[in-house]
Amino acid sequence: MPAIDYLRISLVDRCNFQCQYCMPEGADLQYLPQQSWLSRAELRQLLEEVFMPLGFSNFRLTGGEPLVRPGIVDIVRDIAELPGTKDLSLTTNAFLLSDLAQNLWDAGLRRVNISLDSLDPVIFDQIVGGRGKSRWPQVWDGIQTAHRVGFSPLKLNVVVIPGVNDHEVLDLAALTFDREWHVRFIEFMPIGNDSLFEAKGWVDSETLRDRIRQRWGLTAGDVLGHGPADVFQIPSARGTVGFISQMSECFCDRCNRMRLSADGWLRPCLLNETGQIDLRTSLREGVPTTELKRQVAELLADKPEINYKMRQSGTSGAYGRTMSQIGG
Ligand SMILES: Nc1nc2c(ncn2[C@@H]2O[C@H](COP(=O)(O)OP(=O)(O)OP(=O)(O)O)[C@@H](O)[C@H]2O)c(=O)[nH]1
Ligand SMILES: C[S@@+](CC[C@H](N)C(=O)[O-])C[C@H]1O[C@@H](n2cnc3c(N)ncnc32)[C@H](O)[C@@H]1O
Ligand code: SF4
Ligand code: SF4
Numbered sequence: 001m002p003a004i005d006y007l008r009i010s011l012v013d014r015c016n017f018q019c020q021y022c023m024p025e026g027a028d029l030q031y032l033p034q035q036s037w038l039s040r041a042e043l044r045q046l047l048e049e050v051f052m053p054l055g056f057s058n059f060r061l062t063g064g065e066p067l068v069r070p071g072i073v074d075i076v077r078d079i080a081e082l083p084g085t086k087d088l089s090l091t092t093n094a095f096l097l098s099d100l101a102q103n104l105w106d107a108g109l110r111r112v113n114i115s116l117d118s119l120d121p122v123i124f125d126q127i128v129g130g131r132g133k134s135r136w137p138q139v140w141d142g143i144q145t146a147h148r149v150g151f152s153p154l155k156l157n158v159v160v161i162p163g164v165n166d167h168e169v170l171d172l173a174a175l176t177f178d179r180e181w182h183v184r185f186i187e188f189m190p191i192g193n194d195s196l197f198e199a200k201g202w203v204d205s206e207t208l209r210d211r212i213r214q215r216w217g218l219t220a221g222d223v224l225g226h227g228p229a230d231v232f233q234i235p236s237a238r239g240t241v242g243f244i245s246q247m248s249e250c251f252c253d254r255c256n257r258m259r260l261s262a263d264g265w266l267r268p269c270l271l272n273e274t275g276q277i278d279l280r281t282s283l284r285e286g287v288p289t290t291e292l293k294r295q296v297a298e299l300l301a302d303k304p305e306i307n308y309k310m311r312q313s314g315t316s317g318a319y320g321r322t323m324s325q326i327g328g
Contacts, residue, residue, distance in 0.1 A: 001304050006058040006226045006257035007051055010327035011069040012037065013262050017093050018129035019117070021159050022192040022323045029322070036263040038280055040071055044078045046260075046279060049289035050296055052084035056258075058226045060089050060113075062327030064262070067096040073103045080108025087226065089113060091157070091328060093128070095135060097142030101149045111224070112146055113155040113184075114139075118165045119172065127164065147179065153223050155182040155242070160203045161196070173212050176239030182223050182231075184242035191271060192323035205230070205243035212241060226256060246271075252307035258299075259326055266296065268303045270328075272311040273320055275299055 013032050015023075023029065038046070047059070059079055066072060080088050090104070091113045104112075118124040121136035128135055146154055156175065160166050175181050188202040212218050212234065221233030221240035228251040229242035245251070252269075259267040264280025267273070277295055306313075 002254055002256045003055060004256050004258060004300055004303060005055050006060070007047075007056045008060045008062055008257060008259045008327055009043070010062050010064065010260065010262045010325070011066045011072065011075065012064045013325045014068055015063060015065040015093070015324050016068055016095055017065065017135070019093075019115075019159075020127055020129065020164075020193060020196055021161060021188055023129075024193055024195075024322060029325070032263050036280070037069075038260075038262065038264045040075050040078060042264070042280065042283055043075065044082075045289065046264075046283070046292070047079065047082060048084070050279070050293045052082065053293060054296055054300065057084055057086040059085060059087070060091060060226075062091040064324050064327070065093055065095070066090055067092050067100055073100070073107045076104055076109050077107035087111075087224075091115070092142075094139045094142030094146070098138070098145040101142070101145045101151070105149050105151070110151065111153055111155075112151045113157055114143055114146065115159075116143065116156045116172075117158050117161075118168055120168065123165060123168075127161075147181075152180065153182050153225070153239075154180070155184055155223075155225075157184050157186055159186045159188055160208065161188055162200050162203055164200065166203050166208075169208050169211060170215055173216075173234065173241050176234060176237040176241055179238055181239040182242060183239065184229050184244055186244040187247040189246050189271070189323075191319050191326075194318065202247050204248035205245040206248065209243065228254070246308065250308055252309065255303075255307065258303070261321070261326065266299065267326065268299055268306045269308070269311075270326060271308045271319075272306050272313065274306045274310070274313050275302055 089111045094114045117127045121134045124136040125134050172183050185208050190197045216234045218232045221231040223240050229244050231240050231242045233240045265276050267276045
């Protein structure tokens, strides 16, 4: 088991999109009241006094949509400035990125992962649940702005849904040719929209790799990252193609991460709800951070047993929190 040094921090459970695969269909999600979000100061305190001393040094901000969190730029600055931060990144749908990219860069953020499920604006809008004006141009503009500002590596995340966007895999992979963009294909996971998962299923990464291999060839690749992607490269492309294959390969034995929700629950596994602890309530009740550190250390010791294969141990039926509430 590798060292657990990667913390994914969800800053807000709300989102300006409602992607088919992420939110339950017809979702009437109960959003957290704002006062239950970890404040900027509480988050900083937990990082400095609990997580960093336990060896966490790589941080990812996510959501919901992290760019709708008020004060996002200040939160980025706080974390970027902490001496214990080795790598800081953000996962976003990029809808608000063109306005924020420069400020985020100035605050110390250097890389972003962006969801882009389709190059076809009509399909894109169907996936993200748009009504009225198309959302695609603004997202594309956000990606271009991030590129211009200098974020690198710049990764694009595609959740592949059979019959929805799987026919675009070659076009999306071709985005890696001219620019140093890193396109990652994610196998649809059974969290978020269960009925869509049952209806559509998922495409295994090897099938996608075969398609790419037959068209252009495929060699080993490399890009900075702490997540589960297997990285390849189309010969002579500037960027890479990555595959996140929870369903076909299961990468739990190399899991190096935990998740902190917007309301301060620490979750040892995305797909298994065992062992979560409520750090925010304890912090607000005055429990010393030395004690919280002891509790987190205990959970770190239990983490290898809390994984996708053992998910029945922590979940009865539907997950208590869905993908947008956990942050992916
Ligand atoms: N099952 C599972 N899926 C994960 C895990 N980590 C990331 N993913 C999936 O991969 C998606 C993309 O992750 P990103 O938010 O882009 O971050 P990442 O790939 O971990 O980050 P870097 O490799 O550091 O760039 C997530 O939304 C999940 O769908 C994990 O621990 N378990
Ligand atoms: C929950 S979103 C949060 C960050 C941001 N809103 C975004 O979309 O990038 C993080 C990631 O989770 C992925 N995701 C959501 N639901 C998923 C599912 N059921 N299976 C696989 N990936 C999923 C999204 O594609 C996205 O890359
Ligand atoms: S994938 Fe991201 S953008 Fe889409 S609904 Fe989920 S949280 Fe929002
Ligand atoms: S499913 Fe859980 S244990 Fe497996 S890689 Fe994801 S977070 Fe880690």
